[in-house]
Amino acid sequence: MESINYQNFRIDAENICVDYNGKVALYDANLRLKPGQICGLVGMNGAGKTTFFNALTGFVNISKGKIRINGESLRSAQTDQVIAYVPQNEGIDSQFPISVWDVVMMGRYGSMNIFRSPRESDIQAVKDAIERVDLTDHLSTPIGNLSGGQRKRTFLARAIAQRASILLLDEPFSGVDIRTEKLISELFIQFKNEGKTILLSTHDMIHVREFCDLVLLINKTVVAYGETSEVFTPENITTTFGGISPDFLFGPES
Amino acid sequence: MELCSFLTLDSFITDPLTHDFMRKALLMSSLVAAVCGFLSSYLTLKGWALMGDAVSHSVMPGVVVAYALGLPFSLGAFIFGVGSVALIGFIKQKSRVKEDTVIGLVFTGFFALGIVLVSKIKSNIDLHSILFGSPLGISLSDVKQTIFISLLVVILLSIFRKDLMLYCFDPRHAKTVGINVFFLHYLLLTCLSLAAVVGLQSVGIILVVAMLITPGATAYLLTDKFDNMTVISVLSAIISSLIGIYVSFWFDLETGGSIVLAQTFIFLFAFLFAPRYGIFKLKKLFAGYK
Structure with missing residues (x-):
C-alpha cells in the first residue's frame, strides 16, 4: 500500500469531531488541501462552518480525529503563524478603540518579542499589507469609523502582514461594497x-463557482467534497441545505 | 475661623496636608486608583464588569481568614478571588444555569461566607473598614503590602499590555499566532483579584467594582485610541480619589463613597459632553466644527 506523504498537504483534517459539552457540532469531517488551492465551505447556519474554522485555528479542541498542517501538529503551525483567520464582520467588536495600523500590526505579534515592539521589518510588512488592501489613507483611522468593506480589508491586511500560507476566511464577501x-x-x-x-x-453560490477550485459541503459532517465542477451539483446542494431545492436558493435562472 | 480658611482654595488643598494620615491617604489612594484605572481599560473592553463585581465580593472570606491566621490578607483574597472564577466556570460548564446567574450566585455565596466568618471569628477585624474602606486609617504593614501589590500589577500589565489588548480584542487571532490565551486569561484574572484587594482599602469591598470599571468607561467615551484610553482612565481615577478624599475631609463624609461618587460625576460629565460620543457633543458647540 502506498504511504501518504502528509507534507504534500497544507491542511489535512482527518475524521475530526467537535462537541460542545456533549452536543455534537461536527463529526467525521475530512479535508485535504494543497498549496494554491481555494476551497469553498458551504452549509446552512449551524451546519458547523464556524466550528470547522475554530478547529483548524485551535480555538476549540477536537474530541476525535487528527489535524495536520504541512504535515506537522496544529501547535507548531500556531507557533510558526502558518494560519491566518479573517473573522466575519459581526465577529469583531467594531467599537474597540484601535486603529487600522494597530490591527494590522497584530498580524506580526506572533514573531515579535514579548513586549511586541515592532522592528523595522514589521513596520515595513504592515505598510505593504495596508497598501495591498488599499487603505493607506486610513492608517490611523479607528476601526469604528470604517465601512464594512474597509474593515474587512483591514483584517485581510492583518493576514497578509502575518505572511500566513493558509487563510481561513469567514464570509469574506458578506456586507462589503463592490470595490x-x-x-x-x-x-x-x-x-x-x-x-x-x-x-x-x-x-x-456564485462566488463558489467563480473562485473555488474545490468545494466542501457540510451539514454537521461532510456531505460532499471535491472539484467544484463535479461536486457542486443541485442534488448535493439540496442535501446540504436539508432538502431545500437549489431553485429556491438561487432563483430559477441557475 | 475654620470657615475663613476654608474659603481659599489654597488652604482647602494645603490644610489637610499638615496631617500625616491625610498625606498617607492621598498617596495610597492615588496609587490604588492608578492601578485600578490601568486595569479598568481592559475590563471594560473585555466586558468583565460583572466578573469584576464577582471577584471583588468573593475576596471577602479570603481577607477574613487571612487576618484570622495572621497571613497577608492579599494572599487570602487572591486565593478566593481566583477560586470564585474557577468555581463559576465549573458550575457553568456542568449545569444548565446561565452564566450571569452563576456569577451572581457564586459571588453572593462567597460574600455571605465572609460576613458569617467575621461575626464568628470576632478578632480585631473591622467589618466596616472591609465593607466601606478606610483610606484614612491605613496601617504601615498595609501600606507596604499595597505598594508591593500595586507595583506587581503595574509591571505585569505593562509587560503584557499589547498581548492583553489583543486578548480583549480578538482572542482567536491570538490563539492562531501561537500566543498563550490561557495564560493571558488567568493573568487578567490575577490582576483583577490583586487590584480588588488594594482597591478595597480605598473604597471597600462593596464599591471596589466602581474603581475597576468607571474610569475605563469614562475613558472609552473620550478617545478612540487604546493608549490614550489607558492614560485617561488612570488620570480620571487618580483625580477622583483626590477629590473624594478632600471632600470627605472637609465635609466629614464617608471617604470610599466620596471617591466613587467623584468617579461617577466625572463619568456623567463625559457622558454628557464628550467631544464625539457625548450626548451634547461638545465639539459641535464650537465654531470650527466640521
Whole structure:
C-alpha cells in the first residue's frame, strides 16, 4: 500500500469531531488541501462552518480525529503563524478603540518579542499589507469609523502582514461594497499564484463557482467534497441545505 | 475661623496636608486608583464588569481568614478571588444555569461566607473598614503590602499590555499566532483579584467594582485610541480619589463613597459632553466644527 506523504498537504483534517459539552457540532469531517488551492465551505447556519474554522485555528479542541498542517501538529503551525483567520464582520467588536495600523500590526505579534515592539521589518510588512488592501489613507483611522468593506480589508491586511500560507476566511464577501469585493477577488488570484491555501465560507453560490477550485459541503459532517465542477451539483446542494431545492436558493435562472 | 480658611482654595488643598494620615491617604489612594484605572481599560473592553463585581465580593472570606491566621490578607483574597472564577466556570460548564446567574450566585455565596466568618471569628477585624474602606486609617504593614501589590500589577500589565489588548480584542487571532490565551486569561484574572484587594482599602469591598470599571468607561467615551484610553482612565481615577478624599475631609463624609461618587460625576460629565460620543457633543458647540 502506498504511504501518504502528509507534507504534500497544507491542511489535512482527518475524521475530526467537535462537541460542545456533549452536543455534537461536527463529526467525521475530512479535508485535504494543497498549496494554491481555494476551497469553498458551504452549509446552512449551524451546519458547523464556524466550528470547522475554530478547529483548524485551535480555538476549540477536537474530541476525535487528527489535524495536520504541512504535515506537522496544529501547535507548531500556531507557533510558526502558518494560519491566518479573517473573522466575519459581526465577529469583531467594531467599537474597540484601535486603529487600522494597530490591527494590522497584530498580524506580526506572533514573531515579535514579548513586549511586541515592532522592528523595522514589521513596520515595513504592515505598510505593504495596508497598501495591498488599499487603505493607506486610513492608517490611523479607528476601526469604528470604517465601512464594512474597509474593515474587512483591514483584517485581510492583518493576514497578509502575518505572511500566513493558509487563510481561513469567514464570509469574506458578506456586507462589503463592490470595490472591496473586486479587490478581494483580485487578491485571491494573487494568493493562489503565491501558493497560499484558502478556505472560505460563503452563502453566495456564485462566488463558489467563480473562485473555488474545490468545494466542501457540510451539514454537521461532510456531505460532499471535491472539484467544484463535479461536486457542486443541485442534488448535493439540496442535501446540504436539508432538502431545500437549489431553485429556491438561487432563483430559477441557475 | 475654620470657615475663613476654608474659603481659599489654597488652604482647602494645603490644610489637610499638615496631617500625616491625610498625606498617607492621598498617596495610597492615588496609587490604588492608578492601578485600578490601568486595569479598568481592559475590563471594560473585555466586558468583565460583572466578573469584576464577582471577584471583588468573593475576596471577602479570603481577607477574613487571612487576618484570622495572621497571613497577608492579599494572599487570602487572591486565593478566593481566583477560586470564585474557577468555581463559576465549573458550575457553568456542568449545569444548565446561565452564566450571569452563576456569577451572581457564586459571588453572593462567597460574600455571605465572609460576613458569617467575621461575626464568628470576632478578632480585631473591622467589618466596616472591609465593607466601606478606610483610606484614612491605613496601617504601615498595609501600606507596604499595597505598594508591593500595586507595583506587581503595574509591571505585569505593562509587560503584557499589547498581548492583553489583543486578548480583549480578538482572542482567536491570538490563539492562531501561537500566543498563550490561557495564560493571558488567568493573568487578567490575577490582576483583577490583586487590584480588588488594594482597591478595597480605598473604597471597600462593596464599591471596589466602581474603581475597576468607571474610569475605563469614562475613558472609552473620550478617545478612540487604546493608549490614550489607558492614560485617561488612570488620570480620571487618580483625580477622583483626590477629590473624594478632600471632600470627605472637609465635609466629614464617608471617604470610599466620596471617591466613587467623584468617579461617577466625572463619568456623567463625559457622558454628557464628550467631544464625539457625548450626548451634547461638545465639539459641535464650537465654531470650527466640521
